Every structure is written in structure tokens, then in C-alpha cells.
Amino acid sequence: xxxxxxxxxxxxxxxxxxxxxxxxxxxxxxxxxxxxxxxxxxxxxxxxxxxxxxxxxxxxxxxxxxxxxxxxxxxxxxxxxxxxxxxxxxxxxxxxxxxxxxxxxxxxxxxxxxxxxxxxxxxxxxxxxxxxxxxxxxxxxxxxxxxxxxxxxxxxxxxxxxxxxxxxxxxxxxxxxxxxxxxxxxxxxxxxxxxxxxxxxxxxxxxxxxxxxxxxxxxxxxxxxxxxxxxxxxxxxxxxxxxxxxxxxxxxxxxxxxxx
Numbered sequence: 001x002x003x004x005x006x007x008x009x010x011x012x013x014x015x016x017x018x019x020x021x022x023x024x025x026x027x028x029x030x031x032x033x034x035x036x037x038x039x040x041x042x043x044x045x046x047x048x049x050x051x052x053x054x055x056x057x058x059x060x061x062x063x064x065x066x067x068x069x070x071x072x073x074x075x076x077x078x079x080x081x082x083x084x085x086x087x088x089x090x091x092x093x094x095x096x097x098x099x100x101x102x103x104x105x106x107x108x109x110x111x112x113x114x115x116x117x118x119x120x121x122x123x124x125x126x127x128x129x130x131x132x133x134x135x136x137x138x139x140x141x142x143x144x145x146x147x148x149x150x151x152x153x154x155x156x157x158x159x160x161x162x163x164x165x166x167x168x169x170x171x172x173x174x175x176x177x178x179x180x181x182x183x184x185x186x187x188x189x190x191x192x193x194x195x196x197x198x199x200x201x202x203x204x205x206x207x208x209x210x211x212x213x214x215x216x217x218x219x220x221x222x223x224x225x226x227x228x229x230x231x232x233x234x235x236x237x238x239x240x241x242x243x244x245x246x247x248x249x250x251x252x253x254x255x256x257x258x259x260x
Contacts, residue, residue: 048073057083057106075100088165093183095172102172102181111165111183112140112156114191120253123149130157141177144225150250151227152177156184214240222247 042048052060052074060083064074073079081093084106097103102110115126123146127134136158137143149155156178159165170183171191184191218229218240229243236242 043069045069045073049076049079052079053082055083056087057103061104085170088162089167090165090170091167092169093172094169097172097181098174099181108159108162111159111170111185112178113159113164114154114184114186115157116154116188117149117152119250121149122146123155126155126157130160132158132160141175142179143177145228151225151231156182159185218243 048070052063055063055074057080060074060080064071077096080103084103085093087106088108088111113130115121115130123134123137123143127137137155140156140158141152143149156175165185168185169190170185172181173184173191174181175184214233215226215229218233219226221244222229222232224247228247232243232247233240236246
């Protein structure tokens with residue numbers, strides 16, 4: 001957890017400060033200071049953990065800014081992860097974020113479903129399937145057009161119903177298309193690390209200049225972006241005629257299905 005105002009002085013400096021606790025019943029105040037016997041408890045790591053376990057993500061962030069002792073406890077990964085997942089009743093959170101800024105809030109927008117693209121998928125059909133808005137899917141995945149779906153192995157789907165997170169395992173990942181860290185839910189069981197398609201391997205033997213010209217030619221013919229052209233070229237194993245045929249077949253299917 002990132003703290004922008006954490007006291008970087010020695011932890012013992014905390015002993016020179018005073019904390020004010022406001023009574024809830026009689027509105028009286030108690031000053032906790034080095035002269036108060038309860039003060040030392042607030043520098044004990046075990047005691048702090050018991051207290052911090054009851055805090056929200058936002059409160060942990062505030063606690064981490066008090067002093068070095070509090071910061072070292074409030075930023076412990078298991079403590080923060082527990083606070084992060086508690087509101088959504090998630091069973092487990094796998095992975096550690098690349099940036100401590102990930103822990104700053106735990107709104108529902110920090111979570112997404114991983115949907116592996118299959119033939120016939122479209123942004124519209126996925127929006128209907130998961131009961132979300134088309135623009136929300138495009139925004140989350142940084143998509144400029146519907147055809148951008150064909151250049152990707154998966155899409156991140158925003159979560160509209162938090163109940164789907166109950167008793168699940170999420171994986172902290174940096175999505176290369178969304179360009180952000182997300183706690184990803186895999187409905188099919190877990191992340192799959194797959195090798196590149198054979199078409200991509202075939203294209204690797206083509207010179208960079210030749211590949212660029214081929215993609216530009218397809219992009220103009222299909223009137224799509226580079227990623228879509230590259231996708232169809234890959235599944236056609238580098239054959240531009242087959243790539244155009246595959247693209248035409250998909251467009252025909254979308255029209256017949258009423259997705260355009």
C-alpha cells in the first residue's frame with residue numbers, strides 16, 4: 001500500500017507524539033501519551049494487527065501514514081489483501097500487485113471476468129451474456145472498434161453483480177490491453193498460459209518489412225485496424241486470401257445473427 005505522507009523517521013519517534021481518543025458516550029476526551037499506560041500497546045505489532053484486521057482498505061491507508069511502526073503493519077500483504085477482499089466475500093486473492101497503488105480502493109471496478117474469445121463472439125453478444133453495457137466492455141479493454149475483439153485471446157468483462165465474487169479465487173494481473181492491474185475472475189477455473197497460435201509462429205519467419213506490408217494491405221481491404229488484420233492473418237497461417245475469406249465469413253455470420 002502506497003503512503004504519500006508516511007513518517008520515515010525512526011519508529012521510536014512515535015513515542016513522542018500524542019493521540020486523542022473521543023469517547024462515544026460522554027463526549028469526553030482521553031489523551032494517550034507516553035505517560036499513559038495504554039500508549040505502549042499502540043507500538044506492539046501483535047496488538048496493532050488485531051486492531052488493523054478490523055479496518056477497511058481506506059482506513060488501513062490512513063493508518064499507514066501515522067508512523068513507521070504503523071506503516072510496517074498496515075502494509076503487510078496478507079492484512080491488506082484480507083481487507084481488500086472482505087466486502088466481496090472472496091475466498092482467495094492470488095498474486096501481488098506490481099504497484100502498491102492497487103490497494104488504494106477495492107471498488108467493484110477493480111474486478112473483472114476473463115472471457116476467452118471463441119469464434120462467433122462479439123462485443124454485443126458478450127454484453128448481453130454478462131448483462132453489462134457494450135461501452136463498459138470497450139472502455140475496460142481499451143477498444144476503439146468492435147473488430148478489436150478478433151485480435152485478442154480474451155476480453156475483460158466488468159462485473160455487474162457482486163454476488164458472482166462470493167467464495168471465488170481472483171488473480172491479480174496486469175492486462176496488456178486494458179493497461180491496468182485487475183483482480184481477474186476465471187469462471188472456467190483458472191488462468192491458462194497458452195502458446196502463440198501456429199499462424200503467429202508461421203508469420204515469425206516473414207521479414208518485418210514484408211509483414212508490415214501484408215498487414216497494411218489486409219487492413220485496407222478489410223477496413224479494420226492493425227490488430228484485427230493481424231488476427232485474421234494468423235488464423236489463416238499467413239495466407240492473405242484465407243484471411244479475407246475468414247473475415248468475410250465472420251461478417252456474414254454477424255449480419256445473419258443481427259449483431260451489426
